[in-house]
Amino acid sequence: MNIIECVRLTRYAFCMRWIRHITTCFAVLAVTATPSFANEIGDADKGEAVFRECSSCHSVGQGAKNRVGPHLNSLFGRRAAAIEGFNYSNGLTRMGKDGLVWDFDLLDRYVENPKAFASDTRMAYKGLKDAQQRADLLAFLRRYSDDPSNIPEAAPTAAGTDHSVDAAILAIQGDPEYGEYLSSECVSCHQLDGDYDGIPGIIGWPVEDFVVAMHAYKDKFRPHPVMQMMAGRLSNEEIAALAAYFEAAGS
Amino acid sequence: MxxxxxxxxxxxxxxxxxxxxxxxxxxxxxxxxxxxxxxxxxxxxxxxxxxxxxxxxxxxxxxxxxxxxxxxxxxxxxxxxxxxxxxxxxxxxxxxxxxxxxxxxxxxxxxxxxxxxxxxxxxxxxxxxxxxxxxxxxxxFVDGAVEGWDVTQQNKMPHAYKAGSQSELLKAQIEAMPEGGTFAMVAPPNPFRCPPGPYERISMVAHILKEKNPTAKIIIADPKEKFSKMALFQEGWGRHYDGMIDWIGPDFGGGNVSVNPDTMTLTIDGEETKVDVCNVIPAxxxxxxxxxxxxxxxxxxxxxxxxxxxxxxxxxxxxxxxxxxxxxxxxxxxxxxxxxxxxxxxxxxxxxxxxxxAKFTNTCWSLIDADDGVKVGASYEATDEKIAKVDGFISQTGEDSALRKATYEESIGWYAGITSDMFG
CATH class of the missing domain: 3.50.50.60 (FAD/NAD(P)-binding domain)
Incomplete structure (x- = not known):
């Protein structure tokens, strides 16, 4: 695939990320010149090649240990942030407590855009946009899970995997004064001093992270009933206003 | 006036x-x-x-x-x-x-x-x-809401529905109950402050008694057919405090109650019971x-x-x-x-x-036993007629212990958040 195909097949915002991403992906691209949309279960052998990029931080297979990232044995069906002693981000830890269990669909979304899934994730990986490559990667990882039935045998579709927030939404300039009013609903639970005390601090988040996170709740992509309800009633403009307010509140 | x-x-x-x-x-x-x-x-x-x-x-x-x-x-x-x-x-x-x-x-x-x-x-x-x-x-409190009770009796039969000395008093009375004694609650009719409050209290009383006085009994006389988070509480009572709690709803006379603070008796539908602690929460x-x-x-x-x-x-x-x-x-x-x-x-x-x-929100967390938290909440908007519910959620029965623990921890975070929002 070249950049022009990328522009044709995906949205502009994706492509800019793709361009930033392309140097790190180069080795992967060399072995997987496949179309961008996966309609069937991936090829585990190809996935092994995709995994090379992950292997600088993660190990899988016999004797795999936690390294920069947690080991990936028995990943399917494992609760998020479940490996004891590994220092997960607060976000993933909470998702695990909220009942998130890794399955094909959730892993596919996470690998596609880790920050959209858990904005404070410690996984310093920009995401893998190519659905076929993700399918291949997950097919490979499935070999190391106890219960591979967690991967559907039928084709996983790309539906719901494209969670990135539309560029037009990200471009909305929020009104911080309106955000301050709206924020009064947030601070009944989230402490303004940023303390993490059972409920995460939300002060000083970059606008984009905040907007992506709120839309992920609004679209019921992140699991948490209170946040899904709160985000669900906010308009795009209101989310932008809150993002503008909370970013400024941290400075 | x-x-x-x-x-x-x-x-x-x-x-x-x-x-x-x-x-x-x-x-x-x-x-x-x-x-x-x-x-x-x-x-x-x-x-x-x-x-x-x-x-x-x-x-x-x-x-x-x-x-x-x-x-x-x-x-x-x-x-x-x-x-x-x-x-x-x-x-x-x-x-x-x-x-x-x-x-x-x-x-x-x-x-x-x-x-x-x-x-x-x-x-x-x-x-x-x-x-x-x-x-x-x-x-x-509504005068005369519970026959035999008024605020002059609140030391013998505390309400503990305004926190502080009443909470200390009720706690002390529970801890001083004789072995195998009876704790009674007269629950209020709707509408009242903190709808899950009486039932969280029952859970907390059961938690103390299970540790310190496991043969003690708890009676609730309730004028309501249903109460907040009823399925969650009843499931939790069965799981943590099996056989200890007797909820008497209106079908069994829970709404027809009088008390006598001098004799420490509670009469439900004509049947008098001697109790050791009586928590009266009037209308x-x-x-x-x-x-x-x-x-x-x-x-x-x-x-x-x-x-x-x-x-x-x-x-x-x-x-x-x-x-x-x-x-x-x-x-x-x-x-x-x-x-x-x-x-x-x-x-x-x-x-x-x-x-x-105007936008409004509410979430109420309740604790059923250590690390077993549940919650209910909703969002609201202003109409000309009333504050109207828009959307809501409630914890489910059968949730696993990790989720319940997380819900409890969330309530601790909320407490810190709301009290700093109130008092700075």
Missing amino acids: KLNRRLFMGGAAAGAAVATLSAPMAHASTNGKPRVVVIGGGAGGATAARYIAKDSNGEIDVTLVEPTRSYYTCFFSNLYMAGFRELGSIAHSYGKLASEFGVNVVHDWAVGIDREARTVTLAGGATLPYDRLILSPGID MKAGRICEIAGITDGNWAPVNPHTMQSRVDENIHVLGDASHQGDMPKSGFAANSQAKVAAMAVRSALTGSKLFP
């Missing part, structure tokens, strides 16, 4: 009326600043005082009238009784409201309101003029100052949902438990949420600041 009800801002006129409120109103005061007096320093009043003072940047004089120097939150007072919290951890001072936000905190009782002159009289004799008055007095009404102000209709004070203004007097806003507003439960969270809407409306009326559409 005779009630002279002028229902204002009813029906379709409310929207237009809200818009005109954003023009500053004429006001008279000694130092040229508009004055707001807030009566009651709980989740509604403390929040309203803080937000008005904070957001008006000194343009509005805010006085908070609250008799107690140290405020004990009703929320989490059940957790104190079970030993999950220290009493000190649910006590809060008003010092920061004064020192950081410039609120004039007056520790006194408001005993009179002259709506024509727009003044509040205090028990100590002072008179406070206001341009806007915010009433957030919480609840009082409730708005804090009495609302009656004194002449703004109640029945037991509660009706409000305009857009601004929390009294339907009777547009210069008075009523918050929290005392208000009759629609679908929101009477909870600290709800009062805190309503306070922010009222604070915005008051600022807008007095200084011309922006008025945004």
Whole structure:
């Protein structure tokens, strides 16, 4: 695939990320010149090649240990942030407590855009946009899970995997004064001093992270009933206003 | 005071009326600043005082009238009784409201309101003029609601529904129960403060007894067919305290109750039972100052949902438990949420600041046993008729222990969040 195909097949915002991403992906691209949309279960052998990029931080297979990232044995069906002693981000830890269990669909979304899934994730990986490559990667990882039935045998579709927030939404300039009013609903639970005390601090988040996170709740992509309800009633403009307010509140 | 009800801002006129409120109103005061007096320093009043003072940047004089120097939150007072919290951890001072936000905190009782002159009289004799008055007095008990009980009996049969010394008393009585003794609760009829509160309390009492007095029994006489989070509590009682708790609903006479504090007996549907501790939670009404102000209709004070203004007097806003507003439960969270809407409306009326559409939220967490937390919540909007529920959620039966623990931890975070939102 070249950049022009990328522009044709995906949205502009994706492509800019793709361009930033392309140097790190180069080795992967060399072995997987496949179309961008996966309609069937991936090829585990190809996935092994995709995994090379992950292997600088993660190990899988016999004797795999936690390294920069947690080991990936028995990943399917494992609760998020479940490996004891590994220092997960607060976000993933909470998702695990909220009942998130890794399955094909959730892993596919996470690998596609880790920050959209858990904005404070410690996984310093920009995401893998190519659905076929993700399918291949997950097919490979499935070999190391106890219960591979967690991967559907039928084709996983790309539906719901494209969670990135539309560029037009990200471009909305929020009104911080309106955000301050709206924020009064947030601070009944989230402490303004940023303390993490059972409920995460939300002060000083970059606008984009905040907007992506709120839309992920609004679209019921992140699991948490209170946040899904709160985000669900906010308009795009209101989310932008809150993002503008909370970013400024941290400075 | 005779009630002279002028229902204002009813029906379709409310929207237009809200818009005109954003023009500053004429006001008279000694130092040229508009004055707001807030009566009651709980989740509604403390929040309203803080937000008005904070957001008006000194343009509005805010006085908070609250008799107690140290405020004990009703929320989490059940957790104190079970030993999950220290009493000190649910006590809060008003010092920061004064020192950081410039609120004039007056520790006194408001005993009179002259709506024509727009003044509040205090028990100590002072008179406070206001341009806007915010009433957030919480609840009082309906006289004669439980036969045989009145406030003079509250040491023998505590209500513990206003936190502080009553909470300490009830805790001490539970801990002093004889082996195999009986704890009884007379539960209140709707509507009342904190709908899951009595049932969380039962859970916490059972938690203590299971540890210290496992053959003891718990009886609840309840006039209601159903109660908040009923399925969750009943599942939890079965799981943690099997056989200890006997809930007697109205079908079995739970609504036909009298007590005798001298003989420590509880009579349910004619059948007398000797009990060791009797927690009487009578029917409730708005804090009495609302009656004194002449703004109640029945037991509660009706409000305009857009601004929390009294339907009777547009210069008075009523918050929290005392208000009759629609679908929101009477909870600290709800009062805190309503306070922010009222604070915005008051600022807008007095200084011309922006008025945004009212939004309300509520979440109530309850603890069933250690690390077994559940929650229920909803979001609301203002219609001309009432505060109307938009969307909601509730914990499910059968949730795993990790999720329940996370829910409990979330409630601890919420407590820290809301109390700093109230008191700074």
